[in-house]
Every structure is written in C-alpha cells, then in structure tokens.
Amino acid sequence: MHNPTTLYLDNAATTPLRPEARAAMEPFLDAAFANASSLYASAREARKGIEVAREQLAAAVGARPEEVVFTGSGTEADNLALKGAAWHAREQGRDGIVIGVTEHEAVAKTAEWLGRVGFRVRVVGVDGNGVVSLDELREAVDEKTAIVSVMWANNEVGTVQPVAEIADIARSARALFHSDAVQALRFLPVDSSRADLTAFSAHKVGGPKGVGALIVRRGTKIQPLIHGGGQERGLRSSTYNVAGIIGFGAAVGAVAAERSSVVPSVEMLRDRLQAELCARITGVHVNGAGAPRLAGHVNVSIEGIEGEPLILLLDGAGVAASSGSACQSGSTEPSHVLVAMGVSRPLATSALRLTLGTDTTEADVDRAVSAVADAVVRLRR
C-alpha cells in the first residue's frame, strides 16, 4: 500500500486518480457494466458516457470529438501514430521518419523498429536545454519524409519544444507532424490542432492507468495498429474500456479547468525546491532550466552521487522520487536525454528528478530538500 506519510514527488511517472475521475468511473465499474457496442439500453448509457469523455478531451486539447481515438495507453497512441502513418505513407512512396533525440521510448523504440523493417530514420539533436535543433530538423526533413515526431514537452527534464516551428518544417515537406503530449497536458494548455497527430495518457493527468488517446486531425490518414471489431472508426478495435475512458474524460476536464490557477503556485514551489537544493547541497547542476519548462519539473545532477542509491535512500526517508523516466528505472545506463543535452556521463548518471503535483506544499518542498541533503551527505561519506 502507499504509505500516507510518503511524500510523492514523482508526478511525471504517474499521478493519483482524481476524485472527479473516480466518481465518474464508479457506476461503470458496477451496475452499468454493459459492452458499449451492444444494442440495449445499458449499452447506450455506456456509449453516452464515452461520448461525454470524448467531448471533454477534445475540448481540453483544441480538437473535435470525432478526432479522438481512445487507446489503451499513451505508448499505444505513439505506436499508432508512427506505425499507422508510416504504413500509410509507404503506399504513397514516402519512407522517411524524423524524430528528436530526446523522445520517450514509445517513440524512439517504435522508430527504431520501423528502421529495421525498411524505413529511413533520422534522429535530430537538441541544445543544452533539450530544445530540438530547428536547423538540424530542416536539414533532416525531405520530400520523402512520412512523419516528423517531436514531443510536446520532455518527461525527464520538462523542456517544452517549439511545436509551431516544428509543425511548419514538417508541413513544408508535406510530412505529417506527430507530437507526444503525454507529459505536457497536466500543466500546459496543449492545442492539438497544431499537429496532425497528438498522443495523450490518462494516468498522467489524474485519470486511470490503461487509457490513452491519439488525436487524429481531420484529413490525416493513418492505418490501424489493432484490427478487429472496428471501434473508433476502425482505428482502434477492442471492447471499449468504458470506466477507464470515462475516468480519463473527467480527469482531463478537471485538469483543464484548474490549470491556469494552479500552475503559478506549482512553479513557485518548483523554483523554491530548485533554489534550496542548489543552496543546501554543493555540486548541484540544474538540467534544462534555460528553456521553457513544465511547471512541476526539477531535474538536477549532483556531483559524485549515483542516481539509484539516492532514490533508494530517499525511499527509506519516505520520499518517492526518480532518476529519470519510470520506464527506464533500474537501468544503469545514463539518461539518453541528458546525454543528448551534452551533460557529461558522470553527471548524467547522478540525475534526480523531482516532479511536483497540485497537492505539493511548501512543507513538502522543505522536507524534500532536507531528505535529499541528508541522503547526499550519507552517500558522499
């Protein structure tokens, strides 16, 4: 069980289920259990709930409801975007895939696999803050490029990408532009109409795990990743995860409604956390603070410290933190994001990511700083 005295500072890995989401899901875990594709009354109720969720997500991300394709995860949405676009494009004679070097594995590993089955994959570098190089991108995109994939904001350091400029470069070559906005949505107003394809995940915004979505902008042609009964206009077959989708819609609606009022205080606490870490501990290097960044992200490298022992000591002190992406936990490799930003290998392996939530308090920040400082003292002995 989650210890209630634990200080949870890993909101980039996942977020607690919001009460609005939980309440919306409740009836559909219980009496309203019908298959949404059936014909009778209870199935119509389930369909209605799904359509409400579709409208909630669409409204929150500047999309039309009919552009929403619900999936089983953000990772699946990224796979659907890249593979779906690639397979369609191949039939049109396009075989190029261009991604940023700091993409999440959901994009990076998918592109790698597409490379193995015959697509040309180009990986574009970033500057010291993790911002993708627009010059390199311009150079990488050509008339055979099928899709450009650059994330809306990075999961490890929080760097926000110049999405509008990237979209322009992709469009100038008539390539599709996909953006993984999984990490961005909680604290950033994501306007998915800037991209052709945009991926989201419910559990990063207070929704349940096991649900994601891909926004497929009107007119964008992709092939399905999962074939079957033809749900989601044929783009994602599977019995509807009714409760999960409805929880996603409720969570995203709540997040969008509160965003502008909570972001300033989250940023203030984040800045305090970052400043205190630098003040209390010697040899702290902040990663990615020189570019626009998500409100809740602090990523620091601490000289002479290994990420994993630090995380385990913090765990012992009741602080849930991360050395980078949750998906890469346990790996001894340095973060590919930090390495791409030019962080030295020793500093890249000494990274600590603390990601705040809307429930993080000043006292939490002070507790976290003390816990990190104590752990660093112990580890440096």
Add this chain to the structure above:
Amino acid sequence: MHNPTTLYLDNAATTPLRPEARAAMEPFLDAAFANASSLYASAREARKGIEVAREQLAAAVGARPEEVVFTGSGTEADNLALKGAAWHAREQGRDGIVIGVTEHEAVAKTAEWLGRVGFRVRVVGVDGNGVVSLDELREAVDEKTAIVSVMWANNEVGTVQPVAEIADIARSARALFHSDAVQALRFLPVDSSRADLTAFSAHKVGGPKGVGALIVRRGTKIQPLIHGGGQERGLRSSTYNVAGIIGFGAAVGAVAAERSSVVPSVEMLRDRLQAELCARITGVHVNGAGAPRLAGHVNVSIEGIEGEPLILLLDGAGVAASSGSACQSGSTEPSHVLVAMGVSRPLATSALRLTLGTDTTEADVDRAVSAVADAVVRLRR
C-alpha cells in the same frame, strides 16, 4: 445506468465485474497508485500485485507465469499473436497465415490486413456446427505457413474447436498455433500449453474492461506490437494498468475455482432455455448444437424474424440479448459465422444469441422465453 430489473443474457458480450476483482482492484485505484516501474516502496507493492495476477492467470490456464504477456484487450492479444508471429516468421522465410472462417474479427481483420501487406492468407471452412474442417486445414498448411489461428470456442454459437488436432496439424508443418480463447475461458478449462499462443480477455470472465493477455509459450518467438519502455519482457510496452491487471487475476482465479461446480447448472438452464424456445415458438432452428459447445450459449434462428428489431423489442421488455457478436451490433450483414456454417441468409439474419451467466436462474429462463415468444408474436403480426 443498468436497470436492476433488467435480465442480462448477453454474457458473451461482457460480464459484470466480480466482487473478488472489484475488491482486489480497490487499493490500486486509490492510495496505491504508483507506477509499477518505479523504484520506491509503493511501486514495489504494485509490482507484487501484478505478479500475483500473473500467477493467478498462469495457474488457471496451464501456463508458467513468465509466459504471460498482459495487454490492453483480447483484441490486442490476437493482434500481437498474429502480427508478432508474422513479422518474426517473415525473417525466417515463412509467409503463410491460415485461419478458420468463423474467427472473431480480431483475428479475421488482422489476417486480412496482413494479406494486404504481403502475407498469403488461407481461410479454412467449418461444418454445419461450426467445427473447423481438419481435412481442409491439413490441405491449407504448408512448409511456408507461419501461423495457424483457430479459436478455442466461438463467441456467437459457442462451438468448441478440436484444439489438440489443430495443434498437431500446425506443428507437423512447424508453424505456430494461436488460439483465441477469449470466449472459452469462463466455462471451459483452457490448457494453453496445447497452443504456442493463446489470447484471453479480462471482461469476459468477470474482470475489468481494458485488460487482456497473450500466453506466449516458452520458446515461441514473436515481435512486439507496441514498442516503448520494454514492459512485459519487451513484448508489450506501456505503463502497467495495475488495478486492471490485478482485477483480471482475481477474476480468473475465482472463475477457475468455481468452474466445475457451476458449469453443470448453467448447462442445465441453457438446455431448458433452448428446449422451451423450440417448444413455445414455431420455426426455431438451433445453431451449432451438434458439436461440443460452451455451457452458456444458445443461438437460434427464428423464421421470419429480423435480429435487430427482436433485440430492440426484448430491450423494451427488459431483456438484454444479442443477435451475434457485440462488435458487429448494428451491422445489417448476416453473421459470417452462421453463413459459414451453411445457415441460409434469411435464417442467418434472424439469429438470436442468449448467453447465460452464473447468476442466471430458472425464473430468468422462463422470463426470457416468454419475452422472446411475445416479441416474436408481435413481429410476425
């Protein structure tokens, strides 16, 4: 909301969430929300819960825990099996895919797509009861066959396939054998060790929607469908749907434990329902009763009646029923399963599927018979 006075006889479409599953999920929807891939204590709890579920599913289907790959649905499991096997096999010079004609769309549409991207697809016929023709199968399989896919039991009529014989035929050509056991698991002891790949779905056995599994037998090589963070030994990347997986495990454990004691009474009620429908209504033809069949399935064609208006009248009378697969609801095409069994087009469009649950009573059966009889009288007027 699901009307509590509704008589639910569409258990093949989906089943209510079992209390054991609901109780097991509860903490993981609430305080224990961690990302199972993280390093701290609450994440380890989530991982432990997932491993318990993995053992529960493995024990219920004759598999080893390490052979379980959790997915987002049964449909995804079928797609992973076919596409994953096909992509791997192509590298070995095998390009043949052989499926039964009565497969669920999750297999049929996937095979169709693989056919469009260069695989040779052969579709094998069935007899009048929906049993796949072993002679045709033998003839269709050759030394270039990558995978044979025949379902364990059919979702529309409940026909159980001769899985052991089919496996032998596939293996004699060193092809993989995949079986969609989504519909079978509730009332049939499925021994997945007979196949190389076996697909399951949580919500068909009292678990939550949005979770499935593919059993990948030791030594069976397939490629992933969803790339990313490397979960499930790299075969299915995505943040773990912790609560969903844990609910699946609890449900399947409960279903396996009660199966032998509930099946005889379900079968008895099913036989009563079928006999009464034939006795009370003229022109009733039972589909698929001449072969081994799942305990809860009744599929009848009623002369002169269209399936959809019948379902809607039954809905008005508070009886939830189906004209075939939920995934095909609303379609005006006759069932491809019944057509393949040689049922005439008019009779195939007049199909009614009633599927019993463990909570169905004798009074429910009598109520269903009266409701169908009344509806038929009205429709025949």
